[in-house]
Amino acid sequence: MTKYKFTTVEEMPPLAFSLESTREIPTGSWRHVRPVYRDKNSPCHVTCPAGEKIPDYFELVRQKKYKEAWYKILEDNPLPGVTGRVCYHPCEGQCNRAGYDGAVAIHNIERFVADKNFKNRKLPAAVEARKSEKVAVIGSGPAGLSCAYQLSRLGYRSVIYEADHEPGGMLRYGIPDYRLPKKILDKEIKDIEALGVEIMVDSKIGDNVAWSELERYDAVFVAVGATHSRKIGAPGEDLKGVYTGIDFLKELSTGNVPKVGRQVLVLGGGNTAIDAARSALRLGKRVTVLYRRTRVEMPAVPEEIEEAEKEGVHFEFLVTPVKISGSKGKASEIELMKMQLGEPDESGRRRPVPVIGSNFSMRADTIISAIGEEPDLSFLPYSFLRKGIRLFVDDEHTTGVPGIFAGGDAATNPNGTVVNAIRAGKEAAISIHEFLGWRSRSNGVSHDAVKPEEVNTFYFPHEGRVEVPRITVQKSKTTFSEVNKTLTEEQALTEAERCFTCGTCLHCDVCMTFCPDVAISKDESGEYTIDYEHCKGCGICVNECPRGAMELVPEGAREAVEEVEHI
């Protein structure tokens, strides 16, 4: 049998054959929409008041680069061990996984990262050169600490004046140990001090430090917080056995045990009220929280209310105090009036309206009033613009007096949370930086975030949210040691894997896998290139992207042109 083997094209019998590759054919001209890689914001990042770059540090956690993850958080928040424990984590409320199989436990991972770096004392070096200007910060609460910390990152020296004997403000005196152990707070404050921030304790402006002493600073940040409990406004509130929530918690946190009777009534529905109630419970007392609206309107963090209930705190809703009476100068009974909900007020919550003739009495050995806190601004020498009880500041945290800035609970638009104070401190530091004549890098956060429908959930098998380890309720209600525990490394990694990483390309190759036009390639550095010579713009890559990090833009649109110029 003859074997046919053709060595040249000429030897082949006459038939049509192709030797060229279709690579020569620019099918990209068919396209009318163009896929582009475009990282977008995640809803958690947009929602985080401190602006933490959550998807970025999660990726570092997944790579087990815990120190780098810690540094990433520290860009925006110097107190991750604190916020990882006490933040009300609005980020989780907006998590795109919430509607799928439960929000990612973001704040538990934040706490894990902070605790993993507990022995790590060196904060990242300043991002800007040393400057000659000095800034005074009044108050060492979260706002003051955050501001001083950010200022030192920007190259400024700052001095914090703290009226109390120890720094931390509300973090130290307002949050009980079972939520925030002091050693965590001490560690993070010491780390900030190690950066060169000076904290002068026992230095109360207008008392043992004159306001005039601040004149040698180039700028001042007022962050004295809201430390005065609001008055109940009912007769008998000066009797023995009536505490304010703040005083009660402060006593406890300085190591003294306040004298409380068997039956403790707590007035109020905020975090101070819940903290006071759970603390009193730990002293072995019977505790009832009295609130003038209903459970839904309570401003306290819902998890805290649940915990309090689990531990055995009683709740009485729609009641308001009328009179406290007692014998021998000591409170023993409280007269209450029932309320009902009326029209919504300016806070959007329904206003409680008294029910006439519904008065009744309850036994009360100890009454803790925690119906709100106000700032004490009596030390200020001139009449600053105020709104209600707080200093009025604009978005840049300026007070109207040049060089004097304010933030946190002492100023307007706080909502009484740690993380909002941290944000105020950070924003004020940037404003001070600009006030001193420097240009800051853009701090603008675009509020467009990846929507749930932009996430391709096919790529994320169902996996429930981590169960946070904690001590039992039986144990927790008898001790001031911490209730919730830190996630184990395994739990943290599993939980970090649950994150969709909305809007940030993780180079997972899905776009490349499904391209029918073989038009996406990956270079050595792992970056993708779209071959627009051949891409027909089918859009599969954009549709399949698990995390909404791609977009289809009309051909010829401004974005498309920019993309080309970029290339």
Next chain:
Amino acid sequence: MGQIKYQLPPDEVLAPGHFACPGCGATLTMRYALKALGRKTVVVIPACCWSVIDGPVPYSAAGVPVFHTAFETAASTASGVKAGLDAQGDHETTVLAFAGDGGTFDIGLQALSGAAERNEDFIYICYDNEAYMNTGIQRSSATPFGAWTTTTPAVSPKAEKKKNIIEILAAHRIPYLATASVAYPDDMIAKIRKAKDIRGFKFIHVFSPCPPGWKFEPEDSIKISRMAIESKVFPLIEIIDGIDYALSKEPDGIPVRDYIKMQGRFRHLNDEQIGIIQANVTEDWERLRAKFAPTRKVSRSRRDESTGENKSSQTRNVTRTKNARKRAQKSRG
């Protein structure tokens, strides 16, 4: 755990610049097939979309030798190419017949049956886009019940069910038979590689969505393919020797309606007709289900796996596959 990722063979044999419509499933099928088989492959293509997609003379997209042949002759030409290679002493090169549903279910059926009966040693991939798409969307025997095509207009859509090509091929008792989908590239590539290592006739039926023919936006190609699997419209299976059935992926069991509603070719259907389709799908699924023991799940819901409830059947399946492999080796020897 975490995100589902795919690791495909890195070599891109298929070239860009081909003539496929945007979002073409048949093109992804070819891309994955060539990734699985490598460059030592000869492709035989009868009249079908791919006659055009490969490019006009003097261009070709495939990156390997392609033999374009007449509509009914994919299987017979592939048999000849294989014989020719054998005659030259080349037993390494893989021969791949790559045909549409028209050239497989209808026009090429006798050649296909002949090659299957002779147990010719090549792989036959049918990329099924459920109509004659290349010539202008005419119905084929692969077109599903109720679908619009230019020859089954919306006023009288296709009244017959899709031909069950898998059962026809299974009746030929060929060594390896599988279904695959462009939405599960890892599964498809694994099956094609498995086929490459088996001697004799191998048939792989690939579900390949067609955006213009099915009337949907090209970006939804993969999504629709996935829904076809999840709704049990197109089960992912393997059949060894025409007898041993195994399920590759347990479907989530979403309503067929969700899949139908994505496509303009089903837009005219009323609830009653959709009900008929759902009933047919359920019935076919039950019939198929009876042929295999519940099996290892390549499922999204991996939790099912961890419960271990199917452990006994898993082991059973492993033994079945082992037996099949022995049989295959015997026939090779």
